[in-house]
Amino acid sequence: MAISRRSALAASLAGGAGLLFSGGLGAAPAWADTAAGGAAGPDEALRLLKEGNERWRTYSQTHPNESRARRQELVAGQNPFALVIGCADSRVPAELVFDRGLGDLFGVRSVGEVPDSSVMASVVYGAHHLHIPLVVVLGHSSCGAVTAAVEVHRGAPMPDGYLGYMVKQILPGIESVPDDGTDAFIDACVTANARHIADELAADPELSGAVGAGTLRISPARYELDSSKVNFL
Secondary structure (H helix, E strand, O other): OOOOHHHHHHHHHOOOOOOOOOOOOOOOOOOOOOOOOOOOOHHHHHHHHHHHHHHHHOOOOOOOOOOHHHHHHHHHOOOOOEEEEEOOOOOOOHHHHOOOOOOOEEEEEOHHHOOOHHHHHHHHHHHHOOOOOEEEEEEEOOOHHHHHHHHHHOOOOOOOHHHHHHHHHHHHHHOOOOOOOOHHHHHHHHHHHHHHHHHHHHHOOOOHHHHHHOOOEEEEEEEEOOOOEEEEO
16 A cells, blocks of 8 residues: 555654654654653653753753764654754754754754744644654844844834744734833843744644643743853743
8 A cells, every 4th residue: 555645754754764653643653762862751851951051051061962872873763852943043052052962852943933834844743743742932132033023013114025024923922012112122022922932832733732731841931142041931
């Protein structure tokens, strides 16, 4: 029997050469219990991230899971313990700020953490097919994308094209924040944007069931460029 195009796509994305999920779509992959770095649930995943960020913040990184053995292990498949939706900003690479290595984090990056269709597909795939227990929406201080949205909020013209799309996606998250006309408002909007996106993800029909069942947690957070610390909101 020929497999469906959807099944073939899932097999390809799984990371194995022609490997299908055992038990069909949505079932745990055969390697789920063997790949190092996995977490038992959201609490354990959050602990690993916090410990890694503390190492990064204090310049005591261990650079885990970069060995020859780890690379060979991951040829058969992946079992990341957390998914991080981060900004495309070059100063906030998730593997560095959480001191993690290969196969640990399922990373998705877009300007301002904007959850377009590709980002949403990545999150749904990570939650349902990689069984990732924790999604972190990671904003950061001095975010240029949020600043651009604030400028439009304050009366600047809407940018054309893709930048305009970005701004339109960020505006709903910041328009409920009182604007006092200072830079403190922009900083507050960074937090508001991360929280808004996390709420959107949690309410999405393809994710809300897992969130309600407690098998998936979606946590907003922000990275402080001056202190290198991640604050979970």
